[in-house]
Amino acid sequence: MALEACRSCLSCLLIPLALWSIVVNVLLYFPNGNASYATSFQLPNYVWYFEGICFSGVMILLLAVILIALECSVFHQCCQSESCNKTYRSFISIVLALLGVAFSGYSCIIFTLGLIQGPFCNSSNGWDYIFKNTVGGYLTDYSAWSQCTEPANAVEWNIILLSILIALSGLQLIICFLKVAAELKRTLCGTYSVFVQVTKDLRLSSFFSIYKAGIL
Secondary structure (H helix, E strand, O other), X not given: OHHHHOXXXXXXXXXXXXXXXXXXXXXXXXXXXXXXXXXXXXXXXXXXXXXXXXXXXXXXXXXXXXXXXXXXXXXXXXXXXXXXXXXXXXXXXHHHHHHHHHHHXXXXXXXXXXXXXXXXEEEOOEEEOOOHHHOOHHHOOHHHHHHOOEOOOHHHHHHHHHHHHHHHHHHXXXXXXXXXXXXXXXXXXXXXXXXXXXXXXXXXXXXXXXXXXXXX
16 A cells, blocks of 8 residues: 555656765766866776666656656546556566666666776876775775775775765666556556456346347
């Protein structure tokens, strides 16, 4: 019941999450507010996938807008009956929510891999992924962070922003899953109600037919 009540607000929650994802991903291009590293391509390779901007950002934002439009009562009637129209809209919503699961899930995986790989920074051995062989172990080895001399605070910048992006895409993933569950429940229950009503009508029709035949 709570899932059904929150069904309409789930799509609205995706909008601020998508906007924040875009903003945080853009910050990855400017370590410590410096744009020179982006112009010289001295940034981690996963940054150039644009997953926070495109997939968990713009694509999720578009899906949320379409889902909200589908939930509006003024949406174009595609069928003759109201039950058919609701079922059709629920089906489209399920497809869109599944796309949201794919987009946010992909982004979450890429962000996690980027966090495990570590930042692309300058050290005594030059520019490289100096933590790539630690399999994420550098996250708790604070003393090793000083090996990154440029950009300043590169490790902290990388960890904080990627952790935020993982949380945002993870929330998007959960919301899209809940959206799929809510629409499936609505569709199946609605279809069952229509089936029950049709069955009752057929039984009543058969009863009256037999009753008339008995009178005649």
